[in-house]
Amino acid sequence: MPCHILTLPDNGLSRSRLHHVETLFKHGLGAMTGFAPLSVQALRNIVRQTNRSRAALSAIVFGVVAMVLAAGFIDWILQFGRDHTIQSQLGHVQVMKPGFLESGRADPYAYLLPHDDPLADEALQTLPGFRVSAPRLMLSGLASSGETTLSFIGEGVDPAAEEIMSAALRFPTGRNLRADEPQTAIVGRGLAENLGVGLNDSLILIANTAEGSVSAVEARVVGLFESITQAYDDVALRIPIDLARQLMRTESEHLRLVLLDDTGRTQDTVTRLRTTLPADGYQIVPWHDLADFYNKTSALFSKQVGVIYAIIAVIIVLAISNSMMMAVMERVAEIGTMMALGTRRSGILGLFLLEGCILGVLGAAGGLALGIVISLVISAIGIPMPPGPGSSWGFDAGILVSADNLLKAASIAMTTTVLASIYPAWKASRLEIVDALRTRQ
Amino acid sequence: MNQILRLGLRNLLRNRVRTFITLGAIVFGVVGLILSGGFVRDIFVQLGEALIHSQSGHAQVGREAIFSYGSRSPEKHLLDAPDSVRRTLTAQPEVAEVMARITFSGLLNNGRTDYAIIGDGIEPGPENRLGTHLQLVSGRMLEDDDIFGAMLGEGVASALNLVPGDQATLLVSTIDGAMNTLDVEIIGVFQTFSKDFDARAVRIPLGAAQELLLTDGVTKFVVSLRDTALTAEFVTRMRETMPAPLAILDWQQLNDFYEKTVELYRQQFGFLKSMVLLMVCLSVINTVNMSLVERNWEFGTMRALGNRNRNIAALIFAETGMLGLIGASVGVIAGCVLAWIISGIGIPMPPPPNADLGYDAFIRIIPEVILEAWLIGVGATVVAALLPAWRFSRIPVIDALRARE
Numbered sequence: 013m014p015c016h017i018l019t020l021p022d023n024g025l026s027r028s029r030l031h032h033v034e035t036l037f038k039h040g041l042g043a044m045t046g047f048a049p050l051s052v053q054a055l056r057n058i059v060r061q062t063n064r065s066r067a068a069l070s071a072i073v074f075g076v077v078a079m080v081l082a083a084g085f086i087d088w089i090l091q092f093g094r095d096h097t098i099q100s101q102l103g104h105v106q107v108m109k110p111g112f113l114e115s116g117r118a119d120p121y122a123y124l125l126p127h128d129d130p131l132a133d134e135a136l137q138t139l140p141g142f143r144v145s146a147p148r149l150m151l152s153g154l155a156s157s158g159e160t161t162l163s164f165i166g167e168g169v170d171p172a173a174e175e176i177m178s179a180a181l182r183f184p185t186g187r188n189l190r191a192d193e194p195q196t197a198i199v200g201r202g203l204a205e206n207l208g209v210g211l212n213d214s215l216i217l218i219a220n221t222a223e224g225s226v227s228a229v230e231a232r233v234v235g236l237f238e239s240i241t242q243a244y245d246d247v248a249l250r251i252p253i254d255l256a257r258q259l260m261r262t263e264s265e266h267l268r269l270v271l272l273d274d275t276g277r278t279q280d281t282v283t284r285l286r287t288t289l290p291a292d293g294y295q296i297v298p299w300h301d302l303a304d305f306y307n308k309t310s311a312l313f314s315k316q317v318g319v320i321y322a323i324i325a326v327i328i329v330l331a332i333s334n335s336m337m338m339a340v341m342e343r344v345a346e347i348g349t350m351m352a353l354g355t356r357r358s359g360i361l362g363l364f365l366l367e368g369c370i371l372g373v374l375g376a377a378g379g380l381a382l383g384i385v386i387s388l389v390i391s392a393i394g395i396p397m398p399p400g401p402g403s404s405w406g407f408d409a410g411i412l413v414s415a416d417n418l419l420k421a422a423s424i425a426m427t428t429t430v431l432a433s434i435y436p437a438w439k440a441s442r443l444e445i446v447d448a449l450r451t452r453q
Numbered sequence: 454m455n456q457i458l459r460l461g462l463r464n465l466l467r468n469r470v471r472t473f474i475t476l477g478a479i480v481f482g483v484v485g486l487i488l489s490g491g492f493v494r495d496i497f498v499q500l501g502e503a504l505i506h507s508q509s510g511h512a513q514v515g516r517e518a519i520f521s522y523g524s525r526s527p528e529k530h531l532l533d534a535p536d537s538v539r540r541t542l543t544a545q546p547e548v549a550e551v552m553a554r555i556t557f558s559g560l561l562n563n564g565r566t567d568y569a570i571i572g573d574g575i576e577p578g579p580e581n582r583l584g585t586h587l588q589l590v591s592g593r594m595l596e597d598d599d600i601f602g603a604m605l606g607e608g609v610a611s612a613l614n615l616v617p618g619d620q621a622t623l624l625v626s627t628i629d630g631a632m633n634t635l636d637v638e639i640i641g642v643f644q645t646f647s648k649d650f651d652a653r654a655v656r657i658p659l660g661a662a663q664e665l666l667l668t669d670g671v672t673k674f675v676v677s678l679r680d681t682a683l684t685a686e687f688v689t690r691m692r693e694t695m696p697a698p699l700a701i702l703d704w705q706q707l708n709d710f711y712e713k714t715v716e717l718y719r720q721q722f723g724f725l726k727s728m729v730l731l732m733v734c735l736s737v738i739n740t741v742n743m744s745l746v747e748r749n750w751e752f753g754t755m756r757a758l759g760n761r762n763r764n765i766a767a768l769i770f771a772e773t774g775m776l777g778l779i780g781a782s783v784g785v786i787a788g789c790v791l792a793w794i795i796s797g798i799g800i801p802m803p804p805p806p807n808a809d810l811g812y813d814a815f816i817r818i819i820p821e822v823i824l825e826a827w828l829i830g831v832g833a834t835v836v837a838a839l840l841p842a843w844r845f846s847r848i849p850v851i852d853a854l855r856a857r858e
Contacts, residue, residue: 067743074735082728089721115614119566152569163560163569247558247569247653311803316496319800319814320489320725327485327729331478331736338474338743395724398716409724 050359054366064339069375071335072425075328076379077386079421082324084387084411085395086317090310091412095275097306102299103146103177103269104278105285107132110295116266120150121222126293127264135288139281141273146173147265149256153219155199155249157209164203164217166249168256168265177271186211186235189252197231197255202246204236211236217251221261229259329428336371336432340364340440347440348448357441361434368433372426379425380418387411457764461771471744475834476780478740482733483784483830484791489729490822491792492800493722495815497715501681501704503805507645509707510552510583511684514538514691515673517700519556520707531555531628531670538699542676545691547683552579553671555662559625561605561655563613570609572623572655574662574671583677592617592641601661602640608652610642617641623657627667635665734833741773741837745845752845753853762846773838774831781830785823792816 058065098104108116112123126132136145149168154161171189181188181198189196197215199207209215211233218228231251238245257263272281278298285296300307347360355363387410394408440448465472505511513520519530532538535553542551555574560567577595584594590607603623605615615621616639623635637657644651663669678684681704688703695701705711752765799813845853 063746064743067739071736071739074732078728078732082725085721085724114611163558165569244650244653246571308804312805315802316492316814317722317725319492320722320729323485323489323492324725324728324732327481327732327736330481331732331739334474334478334481334736335739335743338471338740341470341474342747395720397720398713400713400717409721 050362050366054363054370057363057367058370061339061343064342065371068332068335068339068371068429069378071332072372072375072429073379073382075332075428076376076421076425077383078324078328079424080380080383080413080417081387081390081411082321083417083420084413085409086314086321087412087414087417088391088410089317090314092407092409093306093310093313097303098275098299099177099271102302104272104275104299105270105281106297106299106302107136107268107270107285107289108266108295108297110292112266112295113297116150120152120266121260121262123266124262124264125266125268127262129293132289132294135285136268136270139270139272139284141277141281143271143273144173144176146170146177146269146271147253148267148269149253149260149262149265150267151217151219151251151256151260153217153259155203155207156216156218157207157213160207162203162207163247164249165247166217166251166256168253168260169250170253177269181237181239183235183237186233188235188237189250190234191252193232193234194252194254195229195231196234197249197251198235198237199233200245200248201236201238203249204233206246209233215249217249217259219259223261227259227261229255231255325424329424332425332428333432336368336429337436340433340436344436344440344443344448345450347437348443348445348450351441351445352449360441361437364433364437365430368430369426371433372429375429376422376425380422383418383421384413387413457767457771458775461768461775464768464772465775468744468748471747472776475737475740475744475776476783478736479777479780479830479834480784480787482737482833483781483826484788485729485733486826486829487785487788487818487823488792488795488816489726490826491816491819492814493718493726494817494819494822496718496722498681498817499812499814500714500805501711504708504711505677505681505704506584508584508650509704510675511678511681512676512688512691512701512703513673513707514542514676514695514699514701516698519672520700520702530672531668532672532674533698535671535674538674541694542674542691545687547678547680547687548676549679550579550582550677552576552583552675552677553659554673554675555659555666555668555670556672557625557662557666559623561609561613562622562624563615563619564621566613567624568609568613569653570623570655571653572625572657572662574659574665575656576659579677580656580675583675588644590642590644592639595640595656595658597658599638599640600658601635601637602658603637604641604643604656605639606651606654607642607644609655610639612652615639615642623655623665625665627665628670629667631667633665633667635661637661730829733829737830737833738837741776741834742841745769745838745841749845749848749853750855753848753850753855756850757854766842766846769838769842770835773834777831777834780834781827784830785827788823788826789818792818 107125109123109125116123136142147168147170151164151166151168153164153166155164156162169189170191171193172191174189175191183198184201186198189198197217199209199215204210207215213233215231215233216228217231218226221227229251237250239248251259253265257265270281272278278300282296282298285294289296350360351357391410394410397407397409399406515532516530539551539553542548553576557572557574559570559572561570562568575595576597577599578597581594581596590610592604595602595604603621605613610616613621619639621637621639623637625633627633635657643654643656645654657665659671676687678687684703688701691701752769755765755768756762796815796817799815802811802814804811
């Protein structure tokens with residue numbers, strides 16, 4: 013058998029072949045005597061097999077990049093949805109009178125927050141990360157224009173705070189309320205059409221006061237809005253909170269929506285407010301207790317994208333295994349030669365295990381680096397998204413780079429690489445040496 | 454040509470391991486594309502069904518104005534000859550059921566407070582058969598014999614502190630402009646996916662609503678079809694025959710946010726699907742490239758024996774073409790079988806926003822998706838052969854011969 017190998021150089025095919033056999037011979041001896049460390053051999057093999065290593069590495073690198081991008085994109089969308097819900101509807105924390113959520117709409121005057129409470133004002137203003145607090149006063153009554161009178165529900169809002177707490181409303185005609193225009197209103201499109209009012213028309217709003225008398229205010233229409241639900245637009249309007257207070261004959265409000273600079277502070281803020289404000293006068297509710305719709309949507313969406321992510325991960329695992337298997341299968345003859353020269357089966361498995369590890373580490377590192385760079389580039393450019401339901405502007409999606417995702421992508425890729433390189437090597441090492449030697453081709 | 458095909462086939466059979474691994478890459482890729490495409494399609498289909506079955510039905514017929522002016526002034530929008538409209542609709546082959554609704558607005562009083570609501574008079578029997586996605590919070594659905602029963606949206610019930618069994622009074626202005634009241638018993642509380650809608654919605658039987666409004670008219674007919682896929686054809690045909698003031702809107706027009714939601718979803722899943730596509734192409738290209746480079750010495754031998762580069766290129770494309778065709782076709786079959794099996798089991802999903810019960814997602818077998826996956830499978834394989842074929846044609850024969858290893 014050695015004869016067969018040693019005659020090979022004599023056919024004059026190549027000098028590098030002779031060199032190769034020498035190397036193999038040394039490897040074999042090395043494995044027997046323990047001279048040449050396995051890691052050096054593994055590294056040399058990877059460098060020598062340029063083509064195969066390149067193919068395997070590119071499979072790993074692209075796999076890691078694809079996983080980093082897909083997971084980062086999913087996270088970005090979920091985080092955007094969360095922040096959007098908070099920014100446009102809920103605020104991070106809502107302050108209200110205990111019981112308001114359950115029965116506030118039925119008996120609005122019983123659930124007004126105490127007004128001019130310096131303790132409450134100070135507690136809000138001094139919150140760490142405080143951005144803005146937006147008051148809300150719930151209204152209902154009759155709106156009248158010319159001959160037509162219809163019932164409405166509405167909210168008194170602070171136009172200045174609303175600019176930051178951008179509400180989830182679209183304005184097909186006109187615009188939102190402004191701080192310097194006290195006697196204005198924005199009206200749901202359906203309500204406006206039924207009342208027959210347009211921009212700059214004036215509306216009379218009539219409501220019952222706490223004492224049971226009737227009060228009225230006048231407001232000029234500056235915008236017609238559309239929310240996500242037509243049924244809401246058929247009955248709703250909004251006016252500046254000072255006008256609403258005048259209409260309700262009160263100085264107070266039902267809700268204070270607090271917006272923070274970081275969603276991560278929500279829990280701390282709730283705890284802090286609960287200790288500083290008396291529990292019998294104030295109920296502190298974090299956004300996620302109010303966001304039933306959002307919670308359900310995001311759970312469903314995560315599951316949906318989760319399925320697609322799983323498909324991506326499976327394809328990546330298969331792609332990496334495929335390339336690694338092919339690269340190792342092409343080397344069955346080499347395995348035969350090594351065994352002919354005396355390397356043990358364990359030595360061969362060890363060598364391929366190490367090669368797999370080195371390729372896995374190199375590929376994962378390259379993939380992470382490339383993945384992060386591409387994520388940053390894509391985030392800087394933005395993936396254009398159409399407007400979602402209830403909003404009129406599209407947005408640019410990005411990719412969130414998180415340690416979690418990086419770790420997950422790297423470990424999936426490395427595990428796959430090592431497993432996929434060991435299996436064919438293990439199979440080859442079980443062959444009869446003669447068969448393995450002749451497998452060339 | 455024939456000879457090249459025969460040679461190519463022999464080569465494929467000879468290099469069995471490479472052929473299998475390359476085929477594997479193509480098959481997995483095509484399967485991945487079919488599964489992801491079919492799953493995303495299923496999301497859209499299920500969202501559509503949820504909308505159809507919670508509120509809108511497949512189509513609605515009414516005066517044009519009712520759809521743009523909404524619910525505030527039903528007296529202006531009553532149908533002229535409701536019976537003949539109903540007869541025409543029922544006669545259509547696609548129609549499963551036709552139900553009448555009358556929309557009104559008014560106040561609901563719990564004894565202490567008035568609360569503005571938007572009411573629907575409905576026919577409980579057919580509505581229950583349509584409204585499989587209307588989620589009960591408490592109580593039960595309206596039945597045909599609940600003459601003075603009412604169902605409340607969740608928001609209405611909590612605003613007025615009403616639970617099933619309580620009495621409440623509805624107050625509306627009638628068609629003639631007078632005020633009228635009706636005492637109703639709360640039968641159930643429901644939830645749809647829209648909180649704003651639930652905060653205003655009340656449903657009472659059609660007969661009670663007509664008595665309240667002192668009319669025997671209806672504002673619109675809701676049509677449920679045997680199959681959602683028939684909607685477009687049905688609506689187009691009805692639109693041509695419908696007399697002037699009447700309009701027919703399909704469920705997509707009735708739920709105008711559906712289109713926007715789908716568009717947003719499509720873009721979001723589009724990005725993920727492009728990742729799938731990218732990985733599939735790369736994996737196929739990688740494998741094909743690798744298995745061809747391994748054979749450089751073989752092509753070198755062919756050239757040394759007098760074959761031209763173009764002969765070799767023809768051979769390469771014959772081989773990869775066959776691989777692509779076989780791989781993509783096997784992939785289509787495997788993908789369909791897998792989709793069918795997964796759909797048989799169902800992928801459990803958490804409840805959508807309008808429900809407390811989760812549902813099972815399926816993988817739809819969509820002809821366009823399958824065709825697209827097949828074309829990508831074949832295309833990527835053949836394109837993958839371009840680079841190694843071109844690169845080989847530039848290697849001197851002697852180097853190619855020595856390229857072994």
